[in-house]
């Protein structure tokens with residue numbers, strides 16, 4: 001996706017998202033803090049209408065724009081859906097090791113799967129391209145300010161809300177919205193934790209076996 005298209009999509013999503021949040025917040029205010037306005041209309045009814053409109057608008061936004069931008073619905077992925085490595089034996093090429101950025105995840109579409117391939121020197125690892133917290137891209141949105149984070153302490157960090165996963169095992173070692181992440185990223189962290197994400201947990205992420213043959217990175221996928 002070109003940076004211009006990504007920027008346009010994110011702008012539309014942001015505007016639409018803010019409008020939806022505005023409707024929801026307006027509805028909550030009318031329902032819980034109706035004040036003493038002397039009008040013929042019932043603030044409770046108005047609040048419920050705004051709330052339902054905001055939720056419907058937010059849902060519609062995800063249904064319409066999400067697939068266009070390659071964004072999946074922001075639902076958690078449970079660790080029980082992890083496929084054991086022994087069953088991942090349909091090998092596919094992720095390209096040559098030398099072409100991968102060193103120390104950062106890069107998302108590659110492989111047989112309709114979104115896979116994040118991580119080169120670390122002369123080794124490579126592969127994991128799901130979607131963070132289990134809210135199914136957002138663990139390698140960020142290329143061309144946008146939300147980019148792949150460098151691997152630290154053998155862990156990949158999701159740039160959206162800061163969950164961290166061991167690159168070799170997929171084990172979650174830090175949950176989203178940690179106080180450190182929220183301090184460093186007030187918009188993606190603290191604000192989103194308050195307004196958008198009631199789910200603050202991430203489970204382990206799917207990893208895929210990797211082989212390197214003649215410099216080519218082969219990833220084991222499900223059949």
Ligand code: FES
Nearest residue numbers: 131133158161163
């Ligand atoms: S989507 Fe990755 S931490 Fe929220």
